[in-house]
Amino acid sequence: ITASNTAHEGFLQCFLNHTQSSNASSHLVYAPNTTAYNTVLRSSIQNIRFLYSSTTKKPVLIVTPTNESHVQASVICSRKYGLNIRVRSGGHDYEGMSYVSDHEVFIIVDLANLRSITVDAEHSIAWVQAGATLGELYYTIGVKNKTAAFTAGVCPTVGVGGHLSGGGIGTISRKYGAAADNVIDAQLVDANGSLLNRESMGEDLFWAMRGGGAASFGIVLSYKIKLAYVPPTVTAFNINRNLGQNATYLVSRWQQIAAKFDENLYMRVIAQAVDDSTTGNRTIQAVFNSLFLGTCKELVTLMETSFPELGFEAKDCSGSEMSWLESVLFFAGYSNESANILLDRRPEYNSSFKAKSDFVREPIPETEWEKIWKFLLEPEDEPLVMIMEPFGGRLSEISESAIPFPHRKGNLYIIQYFMRWFQIDPAVTKRHLDWMRKLYGFMTPYVSSHPRAAYLNYKDIDLGRTDKHTTYKDARVWGTKYFKNNFKRLAFVKATVDPGNFFRNEQSIPPLLVL
Numbered sequence: 001i002t003a004s005n006t007a008h009e010g011f012l013q014c015f016l017n018h019t020q021s022s023n024a025s026s027h028l029v030y031a032p033n034t035t036a037y038n039t040v041l042r043s044s045i046q047n048i049r050f051l052y053s054s055t056t057k058k059p060v061l062i063v064t065p066t067n068e069s070h071v072q073a074s075v076i077c078s079r080k081y082g083l084n085i086r087v088r089s090g091g092h093d094y095e096g097m098s099y100v101s102d103h104e105v106f107i108i109v110d111l112a113n114l115r116s117i118t119v120d121a122e123h124s125i126a127w128v129q130a131g132a133t134l135g136e137l138y139y140t141i142g143v144k145n146k147t148a149a150f151t152a153g154v155c156p157t158v159g160v161g162g163h164l165s166g167g168g169i170g171t172i173s174r175k176y177g178a179a180a181d182n183v184i185d186a187q188l189v190d191a192n193g194s195l196l197n198r199e200s201m202g203e204d205l206f207w208a209m210r211g212g213g214a215a216s217f218g219i220v221l222s223y224k225i226k227l228a229y230v231p232p233t234v235t236a237f238n239i240n241r242n243l244g245q246n247a248t249y250l251v252s253r254w255q256q257i258a259a260k261f262d263e264n265l266y267m268r269v270i271a272q273a274v275d276d277s278t279t280g281n282r283t284i285q286a287v288f289n290s291l292f293l294g295t296c297k298e299l300v301t302l303m304e305t306s307f308p309e310l311g312f313e314a315k316d317c318s319g320s321e322m323s324w325l326e327s328v329l330f331f332a333g334y335s336n337e338s339a340n341i342l343l344d345r346r347p348e349y350n351s352s353f354k355a356k357s358d359f360v361r362e363p364i365p366e367t368e369w370e371k372i373w374k375f376l377l378e379p380e381d382e383p384l385v386m387i388m389e390p391f392g393g394r395l396s397e398i399s400e401s402a403i404p405f406p407h408r409k410g411n412l413y414i415i416q417y418f419m420r421w422f423q424i425d426p427a428v429t430k431r432h433l434d435w436m437r438k439l440y441g442f443m444t445p446y447v448s449s450h451p452r453a454a455y456l457n458y459k460d461i462d463l464g465r466t467d468k469h470t471t472y473k474d475a476r477v478w479g480t481k482y483f484k485n486n487f488k489r490l491a492f493v494k495a496t497v498d499p500g501n502f503f504r505n506e507q508s509i510p511p512l513l514v515l
């Protein structure tokens with residue numbers, strides 16, 4: 001019997017005692033020797049890169065709680081038996097930190113069964129359990145009330161648990177802020193296994209878990225959120241331009257104005273190298289992927305003054321008016337499906353991916369864009385997409401220290417560099433990762449510096465890695481990139497609520513103990 005076997009057997013007994021459930025192991029806990037283990041493990045994994053990596057460990061047990069006492073027992077028993085915990089809600093972590101580990105013996109607490117949503121549209125609030133997906137949340141809100149919405153990301157299978165604890169930005173964030181800005185209460189199980197709400201956890205911990213990454217502090221069971229108002233008719237549209245259609249000028253112009261647009265207008269740019277369908281030549285295609293909270297007629301008038309160069313006209317209105325819930329489907333890439341598809345939790349692609357992020361504070365000159373395009377066009381088979389999302393509006397009005405998500409005034413837009421590939425050959429993976437790092441190096445002169453800021457929800461292990469013994473001082477290398485000056489307060493909160501660093505992963509906040 002190995003040490004980890006002893007630990008996981010001890011855990012099981014302890015879990016049964018605490019939950020007083022005689023058949024807990026068959027319904028709630030999956031060990032590697034059970035047939036369902038692999039199915040449960042893979043159920044929400046988005047990035048399969050880590051499943052096939054020889055260096056990442058798999059969980060010794062997967063617990064799938066159906067009520068809060070199961071979560072409390074998981075914390076108490078794993079702590080007692082020295083097991084690390086990875087909490088998983090939607091499984092979209094870019095570096096797989098909710099389901100794999102470099103070197104810890106660990107269990108997964110998978111919250112997929114805790115996903116109830118209660119909407120009180122009259123008072124513009126909802127309670128949502130952490131295991132719900134954004135798609136389930138949007139569906140439940142949108143079906144109940146056509147003029148209610150929630151500000152969060154665009155991918156329906158993203159989990160509420162991780163997303164709201166890291167920030168959460170999407171199509172109405174310029175008007176309503178990040179998802180984490182709209183959390184007004186929460187239920188969390190701390191390192192002692194105690195169930196806390198906003199009042200009992202206190203304002204420091206409540207501050208930390210909204211943008212600081214809740215994985216460092218506890219297990220979130222549910223969030224109380226503030227809903228947003230949206231008009232019954234919104235306008236969603238794409239305008240595509242390639243290099244022959246003035247894309248370089250338009251992207252360069254977009255960066256100067258998109259953060260200053262009316263806050264009802266969100267226009268992101270998705271740029272990538274493609275084969276031109278008419279000439280067959282490689283070109284850059286820029287998609288201006290947009291949402292306007294209003295009718296198309298109002299939008300046409302707005303575009304004439306805000307961005308006339310894009311050439312948006314009344315004829316582009318055809319098919320672009322819809323409800324906000326339908327716009328969720330539009331941004332998720334669905335064209336003919338019913339809104340029920342938002343309830344489908346299955347991972348969208350069986351693929352590997354890598355992302356990095358940057359913030360742009362000064363517009364990049366048009367001549368420099370030509371150099372960036374050249375860099376993207378060079379390799380034929382690097383499937384890179386640059387997704388550029390405008391800031392400004394409400395995002396810039398909130399102070400940098402209001403919550404740990406610090407990306408506020410002064411940011412024009414965020415760039416997400418994103419690559420997806422389907423081969424599992426380690427050599428292919430290495431080539432893609434190397435090229436991504438080269439691109440990141442190439443972009444250095446154009447983006448924020450001191451610190452070169454990064455967005456926690458686009459987690460990037462290249463920024464730095466911690467282990468159980470990493471100090472606050474060492475972790476500042478990556479911590480200040482994600483959190484700027486909020487990193488120190490996060491480390492103080494960590495020392496207060498989890499001084500023994502029970503909740504830890506490769507990029508968790510280390511405790512900063514005051515002597």
Ligand code: FDA
Nearest residue numbers: 089090091092093098153154155159161162163169215220
């Ligand atoms: P997952 O379950 O993997 O958890 C992520 C992290 O949070 C892990 O560290 C985990 O331990 C922790 N965690 C999860 N649940 C917890 C809980 N209940 N309590 C404590 N800790 C918990 N972002 C964005 O802002 N806007 C967007 O539009 C998108 N779009 C998008 C598309 C796609 C395809 C992907 C893969 C990702 C995004 N994201 C995004 C990024 C997304 O917000 C980020 O990956 C979230 O952390 C995902 O949360 P999940 O719960 O799905 O992940």
